[in-house]
Amino acid sequence: xxxxxxxxxxxxxxxxxxxxxxxxxxxxxxxxxxxxxxxxxxxxxxxxxxxxxxxxxxxxxxxxxxxxxxxxxxxxxxxxxxxxxxxxxxxxxxxxxxxxxxxxxxxxxx
DNA sequence: GTCGTGACATCTT
DNA sequence: AAAGATGCCACGA
Numbered sequence: 001x002x003x004x005x006x007x008x009x010x011x012x013x014x015x016x017x018x019x020x021x022x023x024x025x026x027x028x029x030x031x032x033x034x035x036x037x038x039x040x041x042x043x044x045x046x047x048x049x050x051x052x053x054x055x056x057x058x059x060x061x062x063x064x065x066x067x068x069x070x071x072x073x074x075x076x077x078x079x080x081x082x083x084x085x086x087x088x089x090x091x092x093x094x095x096x097x098x099x100x101x102x103x104x105x106x107x108x109x110x
Numbered sequence: 111g112t113c114g115t116g117a118c119a120t121c122t123t
Numbered sequence: 124a125a126a127g128a129t130g131c132c133a134c135g136a
Contacts, residue, residue: 062117
């Protein structure tokens with residue numbers, strides 16, 4: 001009995017994000033058909049570290065491309081991971097965000 | 111069981 | 124056009 005919550009749905013999409021790519025809350029929310037529920041998407045990421053399988057929350061950032069999640073990760077760990085995947089991140093700010101940005105409604109266009 | 115807060119975004123005035 | 128207010132779901136106390 002899989003608890004199909006909005007969270008679970010977000011995790012599913014986030015796990016479909018390839019390495020070196022990033023997405024925004026609104027994009028995922030929109031993909032799920034709940035644009036205004038962007039807040040819930042963000043909260044899902046918070047618990048993402050407590051969910052199975054682990055979700056690459058470091059690939060999910062806000063609309064500005066800022067690693068706002070780093071606050072919960074406990075440091076710059078998130079930025080280091082992104083750089084490790086080929087994403088340039090400076091001071092919790094993704095560079096070339098337009099290039100690494102991936103839209104689930106486009107790439108994952110179901 | 112109820113109230114409030116939270117990795118944001120969108121809609122309205 | 125910009126600024127302000129609202130909305131959504133889940134979890135914590």
